[in-house]
Amino acid sequence: MPLGSSSSAIYLQTSALGSSANPGRALPTVTVHPVALFSILDHFLRRTDSQDRVIGTLIGTRNENEVEVRNCFAVLHSETSEQVAVDIEYHHSMFELHHRVNPKEVIVGWYSTGSNLNTYSALIQNFYSQETAPHQAVHLAMETGLQEGTQVGVKAYVSSPLGVYPKAENCVFIPIPLELRFREAERSTLDLLTSPHSPLAPLTDLDVLSETLQSVSAMIDRVLAYVRSVLAGEVEGDAAVGRYLLDTLNTSVKGMDSGLNSHLQDTLMVSYLANLVRSQVEVSSRLALVT
């Protein structure tokens, strides 16, 4: 799914991009795990007063033509009007620590907050390009939306040298497409985080079920209202919607009953068994106290 407002990212096949080792490589597509984004936001919240933006290292996996950002960590840096300094030693020791837990993840680039790409960004990009060589370093710029007139969003860039003589502080940042990716099983946690309850607390099975049913019921209501308004002639019917509805309503439920009954009996059996074992266990533990 897309992140941020749609960008005018260009999808060019350039021949002089990045390192000369892989000429003619297409631009990588980047996917990012929510954990990395959340970490960046947390890091931004914990910045010191003197810092305008924070930076850090992105780690993840790299396939053929795709970079998957799976995690990130904060790196110390300081920017003044004269110079920029990145704590390289900290970066290395932190990566070493991360590497021990997850040996498959490698350095893929760096992040910063704010969408300001300046000379310092180019210098840092140059440093990270060395770290990720022979691959290109990916730069994630997260706009936190704290300044007036900016909108929350994340953008990804790769860089390309600029000028007659390549210089570290000269480079072009080329926007590349970015998507959010996580495993299906992690959706539940994100669902929890985006649910409108307050205070937020983990839900039980039945809560989740009832919420889902409510949202399905709301969808049916919406379709019903639409169909009614079409029938009344208020709105012009849309052929695509009609076909979708026909497909959905044509779903056959014949022969489902017998299957349903046996399924029900199996489930009842399992439920009975589970409760039986549980009470036995309870009794057994009480008996241990009696002797």
Next chain:
Amino acid sequence: MATSMAATLAASLPAVQAAPAPTVSSYEALPASMSKVIDIEAQIPITRVQIDALVLTKITKHGQEAKSNNAAGLLLGLDLDGTLEVSNSFPLPTSQQAGDEEDKSTKFSGDDNCDAARYQASMLRALKEVQVDDNVVGFYQTISLGAYLLPSIKDMQAVHQEKLRHGGVVVVHDVTQSSRGIASFRAFRLTKNFTDVQRKGKFNSQNLVEHGLTFSSVFEEIPVEVRKSALLNAFLGGLKEARLEPDFSPRSALGVKEVRTLGSKYGVLDLNGPGQVNRNLEQVIERLDEYKTEEGNVAYLTRQSAREKARAELYVQKRKEENAARVAQGLAPLPEEDVSRLFKIPGEPSRLESMLLLGQIDGYTRSLAVASSDVLVKTYATRSSTPL
């Protein structure tokens, strides 16, 4: 106010060490609103655990990556007025991974424990440099199928109990629940009863009876709350905002204003229910077998202990009779020897193992019961709506 608070704190600290009793008086200098909140001695019990969204996603991700084995990590944060705020976490390398590492490089030599401690210390130091809370408040562990009473959890928690303020908490995340679409996070701490027994060092039946300890009273649950920073809230809100492609007519025709980019939990409606019923049942049977073996061991040890005791008593009895006979004959009685040196009476077997196994069975069956009741509800609902 912050400086005055710090000053008062600093002033009261030596007093605590010198004489714990009059510390209460030194609190009076604080503003009335804060005086209740500050507790140097960790006297305010924790009633809630507040977990940051970042930590939840980190735990979920770690749990998904280490699918088969249980992933664990440390929780960092603070406690304030009965609420334990968990603001960050980091994963711990599993012992197997550490072992691999050791094979590859000679850098991490030495035993696992020392290695893990060094990892923790350097991670904490590194996090402190970027203003992350570096106070360990507990640990997390991912489990499957609802059985949380694992020996590893108990061991780790027992270690923390001694070291941490409030004894630390353990946050348990169920991986199988999560793949069914339900984010399950529960927080526990060891009960006082369990720590008392643990301090005595013996889990024999007498101690268990004295403290009324069963598997259900090893851990007590603390309510969990989720916290989102305002920034994160705004970010998620931005993600959820409508991003409609103009050419996709069905949605715009229906007047859909909002696309849930993140959420779609309709997998919950799947009638077949959890596919893990088989595995769950297998686990129950496996644990039951283990429990039976353990019971056998305990019974064997108990019998052996009883037999040795009987033999020792018989010996003492015999010696007494002999002595009585010798006294009657006017001879000097034989010295009463130390029985314990002659007979090795084995101590009563520990019941801890079987208790934990029972707890696991309970966890498995509980999740099984919950899952099946969930399916029952869905099936009945479907059936009643199907025309017969």
